[in-house]
Amino acid sequence: MTQSGIRHTFDYMSAITLKVNGRTHTLDVDPTTPLLYVLADDLELRGAKFGCGLGQCGACTVIVKGQSIRSCITPVETVDGAEITTLEGLGTIQKPHPIQKAFIEEGAAQCGFCLNGIIMTAKAFLDKKPKATEAEIQQAMSGVLCRCFTHVRMLRAIKKAGQEMAR
Amino acid sequence: MRNPIRRPFRNKLRNRLKAADEPNLTPDALAALRRAGFSRRSFLKTTGALIVTFSVAGIYETAEGQENFAGGVAGSPPLNEVDSWIAIAADGNVTAYTGKCELGQGIATAQAQLVAEELSVPLSRVHLIYCDTSMTPDQGVTSGSQSHPANFNRNNLAQAGATARQTLLQLASKQLGVPVDQLAAKDGVISATSDPSKKVSYAQLIGGKKFDLKLDSNAKRKSPSEWTVLGKPVPRPDLPALVTGEFEFVHNVRVPGMLHGVVVRPPAVGATLVSVDESSVQGMPGLVKVVVKKNFVGVVAEKRWQAMQAANKLKATWTPGAGLPSHADFYDYLRNQKPTRDTLFVNSKDVEQKLTEAATVVKATYHHPYQMHGSMGSSCAVADVQGGKATIWSPTQGVWHQRGSSAILLGLKPEDVHIIFVRGSGCYGINGADTVTFDAALLSQAVGKPVRVQLSRKDEMAWENYGFAFVMDEHAGLDAQGNIIAWDHEAWSPVLGNRPGYGTPGNVITGMLAGFQPDPFRPRSPAPEPTVFNNNGNLVPSYVAGQVGGMPYGTGTIKSERAIIHNIPSPFWTGPLRSPQRLQNTFAHESFMDELAARVKADPVEFRLRHLSDYRVSDVVKAAAKTANWDPRPSPKPRQSKTGVVSGRGIACVAYERDNGFSAMVAEVEVNQDTGKVSVKHVVLANDSGPISNPDGLRNQIEGGTLQGMSRALMEEVTWDDQKVTSFDWRTYHTLPLGFDVPKIEAVLVNRTDVPATGAGETAITVVAAAIGNAIFDATGARIRQVPFTPERVKAALSEVS
Numbered sequence: 009m010t011q012s013g014i015r016h017t018f019d020y021m022s023a024i025t026l027k028v029n030g031r032t033h034t035l036d037v038d039p040t041t042p043l044l045y046v047l048a049d050d051l052e053l054r055g056a057k058f059g060c061g062l063g064q065c066g067a068c069t070v071i072v073k074g075q076s077i078r079s080c081i082t083p084v085e086t087v088d089g090a091e092i093t094t095l096e097g098l099g100t101i102q103k104p105h106p107i108q109k110a111f112i113e114e115g116a117a118q119c120g121f122c123l124n125g126i127i128m129t130a131k132a133f134l135d136k137k138p139k140a141t142e143a144e145i146q147q148a149m150s151g152v153l154c155r156c157f158t159h160v161r162m163l164r165a166i167k168k169a170g171q172e173m174a175r
Numbered sequence: 176m177r178n179p180i181r182r183p184f185r186n187k188l189r190n191r192l193k194a195a196d197e198p199n200l201t202p203d204a205l206a207a208l209r210r211a212g213f214s215r216r217s218f219l220k221t222t223g224a225l226i227v228t229f230s231v232a233g234i235y236e237t238a239e240g241q242e243n244f245a246g247g248v249a250g251s252p253p254l255n256e257v258d259s260w261i262a263i264a265a266d267g268n269v270t271a272y273t274g275k276c277e278l279g280q281g282i283a284t285a286q287a288q289l290v291a292e293e294l295s296v297p298l299s300r301v302h303l304i305y306c307d308t309s310m311t312p313d314q315g316v317t318s319g320s321q322s323h324p325a326n327f328n329r330n331n332l333a334q335a336g337a338t339a340r341q342t343l344l345q346l347a348s349k350q351l352g353v354p355v356d357q358l359a360a361k362d363g364v365i366s367a368t369s370d371p372s373k374k375v376s377y378a379q380l381i382g383g384k385k386f387d388l389k390l391d392s393n394a395k396r397k398s399p400s401e402w403t404v405l406g407k408p409v410p411r412p413d414l415p416a417l418v419t420g421e422f423e424f425v426h427n428v429r430v431p432g433m434l435h436g437v438v439v440r441p442p443a444v445g446a447t448l449v450s451v452d453e454s455s456v457q458g459m460p461g462l463v464k465v466v467v468k469k470n471f472v473g474v475v476a477e478k479r480w481q482a483m484q485a486a487n488k489l490k491a492t493w494t495p496g497a498g499l500p501s502h503a504d505f506y507d508y509l510r511n512q513k514p515t516r517d518t519l520f521v522n523s524k525d526v527e528q529k530l531t532e533a534a535t536v537v538k539a540t541y542h543h544p545y546q547m548h549g550s551m552g553s554s555c556a557v558a559d560v561q562g563g564k565a566t567i568w569s570p571t572q573g574v575w576h577q578r579g580s581s582a583i584l585l586g587l588k589p590e591d592v593h594i595i596f597v598r599g600s601g602c603y604g605i606n607g608a609d610t611v612t613f614d615a616a617l618l619s620q621a622v623g624k625p626v627r628v629q630l631s632r633k634d635e636m637a638w639e640n641y642g643f644a645f646v647m648d649e650h651a652g653l654d655a656q657g658n659i660i661a662w663d664h665e666a667w668s669p670v671l672g673n674r675p676g677y678g679t680p681g682n683v684i685t686g687m688l689a690g691f692q693p694d695p696f697r698p699r700s701p702a703p704e705p706t707v708f709n710n711n712g713n714l715v716p717s718y719v720a721g722q723v724g725g726m727p728y729g730t731g732t733i734k735s736e737r738a739i740i741h742n743i744p745s746p747f748w749t750g751p752l753r754s755p756q757r758l759q760n761t762f763a764h765e766s767f768m769d770e771l772a773a774r775v776k777a778d779p780v781e782f783r784l785r786h787l788s789d790y791r792v793s794d795v796v797k798a799a800a801k802t803a804n805w806d807p808r809p810s811p812k813p814r815q816s817k818t819g820v821v822s823g824r825g826i827a828c829v830a831y832e833r834d835n836g837f838s839a840m841v842a843e844v845e846v847n848q849d850t851g852k853v854s855v856k857h858v859v860l861a862n863d864s865g866p867i868s869n870p871d872g873l874r875n876q877i878e879g880g881t882l883q884g885m886s887r888a889l890m891e892e893v894t895w896d897d898q899k900v901t902s903f904d905w906r907t908y909h910t911l912p913l914g915f916d917v918p919k920i921e922a923v924l925v926n927r928t929d930v931p932a933t934g935a936g937e938t939a940i941t942v943v944a945a946a947i948g949n950a951i952f953d954a955t956g957a958r959i960r961q962v963p964f965t966p967e968r969v970k971a972a973l974s975e976v977s
Contacts (some may be wrong), residue, residue, distance in 0.1 A: 009547060011384055022922075025509045038478075038480060038481070040480075041478075041480040042480065045478070045479045045480050048426075048427075049429075049435075049478065052427075052429055054421065054422065054423065054427045055425070056419030057426060057552055057876070058426065058552065058553065058629055058907060059551050059552050059553070059555070059600075059632075060630060060632040060904060061553075061632055062632055062904055062905070064632075064904060064905040064906060065551060065905055067551055067552060079795045084874060092575065094420065095418075095419065095420035095423075096419065096420040098419070100417065100419055101415040101419050102413070102728075104418065104419060107418075108415075108418040108419055110819050111414065111418045112410075112414045112415055112418060113869055114410060115410055115414065115875060117279070117411065117413075117414055117417050117418070118279040118280065118601055118875060118879055119278065119279025119551070119598070119599075119600055119601030119602075120279060120413065120414075120417035120418075120422060121424065121550075121551045121599075123277075123417050123418055123599035123603060124420065125209035125493075125806040126954065127418060128914060145914075146912060146913075147916070148914065149912070149913040149914035150912050150914030150915070151600075151912065151914070152912060152913045152914070153551060153905065153910060153912055153913065154551065154913055155176070155548075155549055155550060155551045155600075155601055155603075155883075155910065156279055156551075156601040156879050156883070156888065157878070157879045157880075157881075157883040157885075157911070158875070158878070158879055158912055159878075159882055159911075159915075159917045160878045160882070160917055160920055161875070161878070163913070163917060170303070174212065
């Protein structure tokens with residue numbers, strides 16, 4: 009396969025408009041490409057991560073229309089034009105979102121690879137129910153994994169952030 | 176607080192580099208190098224250290240102890256030179272180089288604290304650079320609870336800091352005309368204690384210049400009573416970037432012109448490649464190349480999705496697999512394999528005799544499955560191999576090892592391979608990091624362009640180097656007073672491959688597929704008698720004397736002892752998984768100790784203390800029991816209902832590797848006797864790792880180790896059919912999710928400042944399975960001897976009681 013061969017494949021691609029963290033991007037991509045690869049490779053965003061590619065672990069979570077979704081199994085064409093929020097869209101180092109702030113304060117990380125999935129899942133949940141009980145938080149986080157098992161601190165941080173968000 | 180570690184302080188130096196600094200690198204590699212950092216040479220140029228020939232050696236005597244610091248592979252900065260570890264720039268900022276990398280365990284923070292402490296500079300002025308073969312000394316692998324022993328005692332990084340501070344004081348003494356004992360160092364400035372206006376800064380003394388000194392073992396370390404930075408709960412500096420998505424994992428490395436590779440693994444264990452039909456993917460969008468090297472197959476494409484689709488569509492024909500032993504009968508299979516490689520750890524040669532004299536003899540067999548690292552992110556690496564040179568961004572735990580084995584794999588000279596560690600997903604031992612580094616290197620070499628490879632979930636989980644399966648027979652005799660008089664431990668465990676080290680790429684799947692052999696299996700039976708005491712696998716129980724050559728090296732009182740392991744070839748790849756062997760053996764020892772206590776109706780805590788001779792193990796047992804309000808009585812708990820939910824408590828302890836950390840855990844559990852479900856409600860973990868560098872980091876390790884241990888004890892097991900592994904994703908390999916009923920965890924930190932620092936990352940996890948199993952016994956009277964404690968196995972154990 010030569011480089012010139014590749015150029016003939018653009019009919020395979022189509023223009024997709026993504027609204028990510030308030031910015032609009034128009035991209036020529038294979039519309040079946042999972043959203044994660046567009047975010048990570050084309051837009052070079054670091055928040056959403058490939059953990060399993062199967063929608064099982066949560067590392068790729070982004071928020072679309074208030075719902076946390078698994079971007080590794082979401083074809084990009086299905087979110088054409090939709091508002092997408094990634095971890096980068098929550099806050100910055102200088103001005104972190106209450107959840108991000110709580111994770112920093114609680115020292116709630118080891119390797120940190122899962123943090124995107126934890127924080128984005130918690131964000132979508134707490135937006136709807138900031139005054140959640142511990143049992144409700146556990147239920148909401150039951151589909152997300154952390155293999156360093158930083159669970160104690162993460163659950164504490166989520167609860168703390170909820171209290172902050174409810175104020 | 177400000178970030179004390181800016182690894183590799185890219186923001187500061189990114190713009191200072193010029194292409195001419197690295198004439199041997201390709202433009203793409205150079206650009207990426209700028210992104211990732213720069214070379215050591217570049218850094219020294221910016222600080223002037225290579226240009227200025229200034230030496231302090233003439234005024235400073237370094238007579239003794241230098242030979243202790245030599246080491247490292249050829250090409251590594253010498254371990255006995257201060258300049259290999261510490262550089263003070265013209266502005267007074269300190270750069271420290273280390274071969275122990277941040278994997279998520281917090282060691283970067285602790286090392287920065289160490290350097291700030293020994294040099295008396297603010298933490299914010301210390302930059303730590305770790306694990307880059309162009310800059311950092313070869314310290315082997317960041318693993319095995321060895322980072323504290325290597326760098327925090329009287330050697331390596333710690334001693335480099337102490338030597339540097341002492342040298343700076345001597346320089347200041349000469350410049351100020353004040354004796355050293357009348358000088359004090361603070362915040363990078365040395366002043367006379369009697370007249371603080373007499374002062375000179377480190378920058379003025381040596382900024383931008385080399386120390387040109389050997390490490391001095393006599394240079395005085397600060398004592399823990401003087402510490403102002405070490406010993407404090409300094410927060411992790413990487414957290415703000417991690418929680419906001421700014422942090423660069425190896426998964427985020429992007430090199431100009433980078434392509435994407437996907438590997439095609441065999442469909443069965445032992446299958447070999449017959450043919451690849453390249454026409455099956457001809458014309459696929461973005462496809463660059465189908466790569467075949469012996470049994471190694473991969474595709475490279477312009478985009479990740481294109482490469483994945485091409486790999487999926489590629490028609491490769493393989494032979495059938497070699498066939499796998501039955502999963503259901505695997506433990507019997509292990510016990511009966513011949514030939515074996517036998518190793519004796521202790522052998523008093525009177526165990527059989529003592530057992531015949533015993534008033535009571537107890538036997539039990541324990542089983543532990545293969546378990547996997549199962550990293551959250553599948554492993555990833557980026558390699559740029561062209562023109563006979565390689566630059567590789569890798570999450571490997573050992574960059575110098577990786578440099579050597581990659582060079583062999585690629586047919587290059589080691590000095591032409593540059594390995595840059597970039598953090599991957601938490602690894603807990605040898606996950607897919609090394610193998611994916613080889614994948615990226617092979618694919619990049621084949622296309623002559625930078626290639627990124629991230630393994631699929633299945634390729635990660637089906638082919639990683641699993642934690643060892645174990646069969647363990649415990650056999651002990653007790654006298655009429657209920658004291659143990661003889662203990663025999665015999666284990667069987669399969670092995671295949673390992674870390675690739677400097678020169679064995681065949682120790683992981685990629686290297687073997689590409690035609691390299693793993694470490695050969697060397698049968699040996701009978702085992703030779705032990706000549707040195709080695710308890711690195713915790714094969715020797717804590718309660719025996721550990722006699723070798725007539726001297727007791729163990730932590731216990733029982734003099735009649737034998738511990739032997741029979742290793743056999745494994746059908747699956749194996750390698751270190753957090754507390755390798757130590758966890759499995761300790762599960763058996765500590766469960767069995769509980770069985771012995773129950774047999775003589777002794778309290779499990781008192782029974783342990785009675786047979787321990789080492790105060791550090793005894794003290795963590797006492798500390799855990801005290802904090803847990805341990806109720807002294809024999810197990811099982813009296814008058815328990817035989818149905819519904821019952822509760823109980825259990826204890827387990829370990830002298831990790833005999834002398835590399837001590838921990839004891841009390842676990843309180845609830846067992847639903849109708850469903851077999853076990854819930855851990857409360858855990859107390861007492862830990863002694865010597866002087867504590869960072870109590871918050873230590874607590875984080877204890878909490879994580881405890882819960883990871885719970886997941887392994889309750890859920891985790893590698894499974895297979897007659898051809899292939901069948902646990903290859905999170906539906907088939909089970910782990911405790913974030914939202915499970917997390918127990919209350921209390922960490923009791925025993926801070927000993929008069930002993931060397933030990934490891935702390937593996938002490939907690941080692942005792943979890945036994946503590947839980949013993950608590951299940953206390954609650955129900957049912958003994959569970961096989962990990963994981965699934966509801967089915969718990970119910971089966973319960974049915975044996977009734």
